[in-house]
Amino acid sequence: MANAKQQNSAARRAKLEEARRKERARERRNRIITITASVAVVGALAAGAAYLMSAADDKDKAGAQAKSSPVTGERTWDKLTQNHVEKKVDYPMNPPVGGDHNPVWMNCDADVYSKAIPKENAVHSLEHGAVWVTYSSKAKKADLDKLRERVESTPYSLMSPVEDQAEPLMLSAWGKQVTVKDSADSRVEQFFTKYVQGPQTPEPGAACTGGIAQ
Missing domain, CATH: 1.20.5 (Single alpha-helices involved in coiled-coils or other helix-helix interfaces)
Structure with a gap:
């Protein structure tokens, strides 16, 4: 057991x-x-x-x-005047990239205008460091849609038609301008990167709101 x-x-x-x-x-x-x-x-x-x-x-x-890096095909103007005037200005380039301008800037806080805007006010926006996208009726709608998206997402930029410009699509900053082939042109990205509040800006940090709108 x-x-x-x-x-x-x-x-x-x-x-x-x-x-x-x-x-x-x-x-x-x-x-x-x-x-x-x-x-x-x-x-x-x-x-x-x-x-x-x-x-x-x-x-x-x-x-x-x-x-x-320089923007291929870019044109440059130096020694631009910056006087405030309340009259039409005969600019030597179209669209203008600088010179005498209206005392009030065009709103450029990602603003897209469907109609032509006063060039004298737009030049004041460039003085504040904005990039201005302009187009004529020859521009393709697909390109305009893409550029509109770019502007609408970029403070210190604006877009408007300029019917009498030489080419369908042009980008301008203070003293700088380039013609681009289409919205996919690599120079669009480069121009925005380089010149939105870039070193060419006479008055960096100045307002892009509180001006005039269409």
């Missing part, structure tokens, strides 16, 4: 020990899985952060290159 009881007790202890061994093994596996998953998540986050930093660096470098 004693031997049978001892054998049963020994068997129960063995089963209990085996169960405990399996539980410890299961816990070790769970810890390994948890640690491995944590390492994978941390690694993914680190890789993602590194990618984002690299992408940001690439964007900064691209922006710096766009600002330092």
Whole structure:
């Protein structure tokens, strides 16, 4: 009888020990899985952060290159006058990129005008660091839609028709002007990057709101 009881007790202890061994093994596996998953998540986050930093660096470098590189086909005018006048001005270029202008600027806080605006007021906007997108009736609607989207998302820019300009699509800043082929022309991005509140601006930081609107 004693031997049978001892054998049963020994068997129960063995089963209990085996169960405990399996539980410890299961816990070790769970810890390994948890640690491995944590390492994978941390690694993914680190890789993602590194990618984002690299992408940001690439964007900064691209922006710096766009600002330092000349815009192909760009025309430049120096020594432009900045007098405030309340009369029509006979500008030597069309659209005008500087010179005497109206005392009140055209609102240029991502403003799109469907009708022609006074050039004397638009020049004042350029003095404040705005980029002015102009177009004639020869411009394609698809290009105008894309350029409109660009202006509407860019403070210190404005857009309006200038029917008597030489080419369908033109971009102007103070003392700077370029003709572009279409809205996908890479010079559109470069011109905006370089000249919205760019180094050519006579009065950087001056308002683009509080002027006049159409």
